[in-house]
Amino acid sequence: MPEPTKPLLRALAGEAVWPPPMWLMRQAGRYLPEYRAVRAGVSDFITLCTTPDLAAEVTLQPIRRYGFDAAILFSDILILPWALGHGLAFKEGEGPVLPRLRDAAGLAALDPARVPEAVAPVMETVRRVRAGLAREGFSQTTLIGFAGAPFTVACYMVEGGGSRDFAATRAMAYADPALFGGLMDRLTEATIVYLSAQVEAGAEALMLFDSWAGVLSPSLFRTHVIAPATRIVTELRRRYPGVPVIGFPRLAGLMVGEYGSVGVNAIGMDTSMDLTRAAALVPDGVALQGNLDPMSLVAGGNALSDETDSILRAMKGRPFVFNLGHGIVPQTPTEHVAALVEQVRAA
Ligand code: CP3
Numbered sequence: 001m002p003e004p005t006k007p008l009l010r011a012l013a014g015e016a017v018w019p020p021p022m023w024l025m026r027q028a029g030r031y032l033p034e035y036r037a038v039r040a041g042v043s044d045f046i047t048l049c050t051t052p053d054l055a056a057e058v059t060l061q062p063i064r065r066y067g068f069d070a071a072i073l074f075s076d077i078l079i080l081p082w083a084l085g086h087g088l089a090f091k092e093g094e095g096p097v098l099p100r101l102r103d104a105a106g107l108a109a110l111d112p113a114r115v116p117e118a119v120a121p122v123m124e125t126v127r128r129v130r131a132g133l134a135r136e137g138f139s140q141t142t143l144i145g146f147a148g149a150p151f152t153v154a155c156y157m158v159e160g161g162g163s164r165d166f167a168a169t170r171a172m173a174y175a176d177p178a179l180f181g182g183l184m185d186r187l188t189e190a191t192i193v194y195l196s197a198q199v200e201a202g203a204e205a206l207m208l209f210d211s212w213a214g215v216l217s218p219s220l221f222r223t224h225v226i227a228p229a230t231r232i233v234t235e236l237r238r239r240y241p242g243v244p245v246i247g248f249p250r251l252a253g254l255m256v257g258e259y260g261s262v263g264v265n266a267i268g269m270d271t272s273m274d275l276t277r278a279a280a281l282v283p284d285g286v287a288l289q290g291n292l293d294p295m296s297l298v299a300g301g302n303a304l305s306d307e308t309d310s311i312l313r314a315m316k317g318r319p320f321v322f323n324l325g326h327g328i329v330p331q332t333p334t335e336h337v338a339a340l341v342e343q344v345r346a347a
Helices: 007-012 033-040 045-049 052-066 079-083 104-108 112-118 120-135 150-159 167-175 177-201 218-239 253-259 275-281 294-299 301-315 334-345
Strands: 070-072 089-091 095-097 142-148 205-210 245-249 266-268 287-292 320-324
Touching: 007 205, 007 320, 033 045, 033 052, 045 052, 045 079, 045 089, 052 070, 052 120, 052 334, 079 112, 079 150, 079 177, 104 177, 112 120, 112 177, 120 142, 120 177, 142 150, 142 177, 150 167, 150 177, 150 205, 150 218, 167 177, 167 218, 177 205, 177 218, 205 218, 218 245, 218 253, 245 253, 253 275, 275 287, 275 301, 287 294, 287 301, 294 301, 294 334, 301 320, 301 334
Parallel strands: 070 142, 142 205, 205 245, 245 266, 266 287, 287 320
Antiparallel strands: 089 095
16 A cells, blocks of 8 residues: 555544644535535535535635645535435425434335435546546645444434434334344445445545434444444445545544544544543544534634644644534634634644
8 A cells, every 4th residue: 555645644544744634524615605606506405415516616615715635525414315215305594304214114215226326426526526626736635525424314314304312213222223223234334335436436535424423322332333333444444445434423422432443544523522531542543633613713813723722732743633523613704714724734
């Protein structure tokens, strides 16, 4: 395997690159006027995700503005259930709305045979972003592909959308392990297919978003977060040994120690994590990524620079990727992002 040269890939390979490579979760989005302009021209969000020239354009927008070390494919974690034939709509101001999966018939209706054709536009987006990065001279920027982790995707399918506590999903995991386990197995296998296709199309690194991992007890965390991530990472590693994987088990708390053994190259830290303590729980070669509070980026000024500084001080000398602890929010001023980039680049 040749040594990687791009800063993000070097950090994911375990090198303490300094200043650290940086990108921001949800870096393409409504805080950018150029994103809102593209978004205004399409009827709905799924159309944006499945129109390759537009999806590639919005993927590149934050790279042109800020020169981040990673471009993340513009899509959504709920495109996979949509591709499996489960309904999906994004209601303005409400977030995602899906049919509720609550019985064996709902599970049997998921059709893995639909996935390759349904996600073909996403693969075309990946190809166009790779070509766009090369054409526009971003030779140091890494293209990250992604999927939702099975548990988080299952949460939205069982609840029928977002939820404060995902109570129905958690209750189903205990009360009907055959049904919930069946759903998890289907999603796990479909995720391997989906991420493999992204690599074949040109993704250079992958990220698995498990946004709701933190609602589970330790035993369910092992069954529904650790086990599927291990299966996915092991299979991807076998197929594509040179493609690093970043796991993001949000709000995992102490369970991050066990997550360190699933085989990921890096772990995304949510805003609540103390980075020094987290680093002590995971193997030294596993990079950490995170974890600036997105609200400090809204506030700006000394709050932003102090928080940024403490993250940089904690992570100097170990493999690290600067990021937020969760996605950037729409009310974030673009000048605050510019100030953050300047500070991290000067570290
Ligand atoms: O990071 C990026 O720039 C890449 C694109 C990306 C989006 N969603 C675009 C998006 C990624 C990686 C995601 C992941 C995602 N989607 C997650 C995991 C990360 C997290 O935030 O916890 C989850 C849980 C979802 C599901 C989802 N998609 C919700 C709950 C919503 C509605 C909330 C909101 O912010 O509007 C979405 C919509 C969505 N996904 C938008 C974007 C830019 C906003 C839609 C719009 O612009 O109209």
